[in-house]
Amino acid sequence: MRISRNSMPFLLATASTFGVCGSAYSAESISDIRQAESSTIVFFVVFAVLTLLISFWAARRATSSSEYLTAGSSISSGQNGLAIAGDYMSAGAFLGLSGAIYASGLDGMFLAVSYLASWPIVLFLVAEPLRRLGKYSFADVLTHKLRERPIRILAGVSTIVIVSFYLVAQMVGAGELISLLFGIGYGPAVIVVGLLMIVFSTLGGMRAATWVQIIKAILMIGGSAMIATLVLARFGFNVSDLFKTAVSNHPSGYKIMNIRGFAQDGVATLSLGIGILFGTAGLPHILMRFFTVSDERAARVSVFYATCLIGLFFAMLFVIGYGSIALLRGDPAYANASGALFGGNNLAPIHLASAVGGSILAGFISAVAFATILAVVSGLLIAGASSAANDLVVGLSGRQLDERMLLRISRIAAMALGVLGILLGLACEGQNVAYLLALATAIAASANFPLLLLAIYWDGLTTRGAVVGGTFGLVSSVVLTAMGPTIWSKVLGLGPAIFPYDSPALFTVPLTLFVCWVVSVAKAEPEGDWHMAQPTAAE
Amino acid sequence: MQGESRLYKATEVVPLRVTAHRLGALRFWLVLATIVSYLAMMAFSIYSARHAAQSAVVAAEFSPAMIALASCMAFSVVLTGLFVFVRNEE
Numbered sequence: 001m002r003i004s005r006n007s008m009p010f011l012l013a014t015a016s017t018f019g020v021c022g023s024a025y026s027a028e029s030i031s032d033i034r035q036a037e038s039s040t041i042v043f044f045v046v047f048a049v050l051t052l053l054i055s056f057w058a059a060r061r062a063t064s065s066s067e068y069l070t071a072g073s074s075i076s077s078g079q080n081g082l083a084i085a086g087d088y089m090s091a092g093a094f095l096g097l098s099g100a101i102y103a104s105g106l107d108g109m110f111l112a113v114s115y116l117a118s119w120p121i122v123l124f125l126v127a128e129p130l131r132r133l134g135k136y137s138f139a140d141v142l143t144h145k146l147r148e149r150p151i152r153i154l155a156g157v158s159t160i161v162i163v164s165f166y167l168v169a170q171m172v173g174a175g176e177l178i179s180l181l182f183g184i185g186y187g188p189a190v191i192v193v194g195l196l197m198i199v200f201s202t203l204g205g206m207r208a209a210t211w212v213q214i215i216k217a218i219l220m221i222g223g224s225a226m227i228a229t230l231v232l233a234r235f236g237f238n239v240s241d242l243f244k245t246a247v248s249n250h251p252s253g254y255k256i257m258n259i260r261g262f263a264q265d266g267v268a269t270l271s272l273g274i275g276i277l278f279g280t281a282g283l284p285h286i287l288m289r290f291f292t293v294s295d296e297r298a299a300r301v302s303v304f305y306a307t308c309l310i311g312l313f314f315a316m317l318f319v320i321g322y323g324s325i326a327l328l329r330g331d332p333a334y335a336n337a338s339g340a341l342f343g344g345n346n347l348a349p350i351h352l353a354s355a356v357g358g359s360i361l362a363g364f365i366s367a368v369a370f371a372t373i374l375a376v377v378s379g380l381l382i383a384g385a386s387s388a389a390n391d392l393v394v395g396l397s398g399r400q401l402d403e404r405m406l407l408r409i410s411r412i413a414a415m416a417l418g419v420l421g422i423l424l425g426l427a428c429e430g431q432n433v434a435y436l437l438a439l440a441t442a443i444a445a446s447a448n449f450p451l452l453l454l455a456i457y458w459d460g461l462t463t464r465g466a467v468v469g470g471t472f473g474l475v476s477s478v479v480l481t482a483m484g485p486t487i488w489s490k491v492l493g494l495g496p497a498i499f500p501y502d503s504p505a506l507f508t509v510p511l512t513l514f515v516c517w518v519v520s521v522a523k524a525e526p527e528g529d530w531h532m533a534q535p536t537a538a539e
Numbered sequence: 540m541q542g543e544s545r546l547y548k549a550t551e552v553v554p555l556r557v558t559a560h561r562l563g564a565l566r567f568w569l570v571l572a573t574i575v576s577y578l579a580m581m582a583f584s585i586y587s588a589r590h591a592a593q594s595a596v597v598a599a600e601f602s603p604a605m606i607a608l609a610s611c612m613a614f615s616v617v618l619t620g621l622f623v624f625v626r627n628e629e
Contacts, residue, residue, distance in 0.1 A: 110608065
């Protein structure tokens with residue numbers, strides 16, 4: 001049985017919650033731009049000034065490529081844990097997940113659990129080896145065992161593709177969200193976010209991005225805790241009363257206590273789950289975080305902190321989501337007669353903050369959502385810039401670059417990616433970009449994760465096996481996603497989908513592993529591999 | 540061009556093989572436990588959704604699917620904590 005056409009947008013919209021806030025919900029909300037509260041504008045200005053100050057402070061220290069790209073590996077495990085958690089507490093997770101629960105119940109939490117369960121995989125398999133063997137990108141780990149040039153080119157292409165898809169989705173989501181929150185048009189919203197992102201990333205680098213993530217994570221957890229506490233207080237801290245009210249308010253009744261969209265097709269859900277479970281361990285902007293700490297111990301402890309914080313955050317979102325159903329549905333101040341929230345269901349936590357804490361809390365939460373977007377896109381930009389300079393340029397030129405050149409190219413790449421993000425964000429206005437995120441996760445799971453896994457744990461992997469397998473994973477995940485129901489049928493309008501599932505990870509991950517193995521055992525690595533030497537002062 | 544260099548034979552520059560820690564028994568069992576618990580949660584949630592009780596009394600408490608999701612979340616946190624504790628002790 002396949003997931004019905006009607007449920008597919010919901011599934012993908014929910015799947016996209018960790019990266020973007022737009023998607024299926026945004027289409028209905030664009031036409032309902034609200035006027036910004038004065039408190040929202042005040043908090044927005046405060047956060048914008050604060051982030052710029054942080055970027056100028058960090059810029060004074062970012063005089064080397066290692067400082068710019070990895071904060072000189074001087075971030076502590078606690079700070080890195082908060083920053084990793086901040087990457088996951090995106091505006092998409094906060095707004096999209098709450099909105100998904102508001103719309104139909106437990107499906108949103110199913111996605112949250114899937115993302116949380118991916119962290120033990122990251123910790124057990126890749127976190128420590130990455131810190132031990134890597135410097136700027138995951139390709140550093142691969143090139144310890146394999147020929148450097150083809151591997152760097154492959155890793156660079158894969159990273160740029162993933163980052164680009166993520167970036168476009170973020171920019172579209174950011175434009176829609178900012179236009180909704182602050183009452184400005186989509187175009188100006190994208191340009192404002194894009195310019196801040198470019199200034200922030202180009203100047204401050206990873207240190208600035210990390211500190212903004214840390215501050216944002218603290219504010220996000222604090223704000224969510226405040227809303228969740230105020231919601232529970234409305235029900236005398238009795239969760240049963242909260243559920244009773246939510247079930248009685250929602251037209252689907254008790255069904256909101258179970259997953260719905262994900263229960264329709266087990267294979268599709270399994271494929272999506274596999275993609276998430278292993279995709280996190282292949283996402284460049286997540287892997288970058290392990291290069292910012294000093295050693296393996298700090299890397300693994302930071303994952304533990306992050307997992308605890310992400311779990312806490314998702315638990316609070318659970319209360320916020322069901323609290324939105326209980327308190328906002330049927331209230332004409334926040335929702336229309338059909339139950340749709342004014343401004344779109346993604347604004348559920350903003351409306352809920354207003355309902356339980358007034359306009360000050362709502363303004364604070366709106367501004368935190370903005371800071372979240374800025375922090376996430378900046379991290380993406382730096383991950384892309386790092387790979388562009390360290391992998392793609394080095395791989396294509398066949399020459400290692402010195403520190404000064406690496407720093408310069410990284411900054412140029414960050415700026416170029418930022419401009420590209422703005423232009424694509426403007427071009428994709430109104431598009432449902434959820435599939436871009438599904439695609440990025442599938443590529444990360446299919447192309448990056450198998451190579452990392454085999455390079456770390458199997459001595460038999462050869463350069464040829466890695467290149468053929470990685471290319472297979474990259475191409476197959478792109479092609480199968482394109483032939484899936486969302487892109488083939490809905491976006492391109494080419495009739496019934498050739499491939500029945502939106503996420504191909506269930507098939508592409510094992511196939512990529514198999515191809516790597518077959519090609520590697522078919523022909524041994526030739527002796528005398530060529531690595532590119534580090535430049536010396538004499539040169 | 541400044542900062543660039545010719546290609547060297549790898550064995551002249553860095554060791555060709557860098558020892559990567561093999562997949563130890565602890566890692567293997569923990570990875571397996573993570574995957575199995577996640578798949579069990581998924582299977583149970585889908586089963587619960589297809590055989591959902593409609594009683595209003597049941598609705599007053601956490602549903603079985605919610606408990607499955609919460610258990611999987613808690614298990615993920617516990618596993619990471621266990622791994623970090625064991626590795627730090629080493």
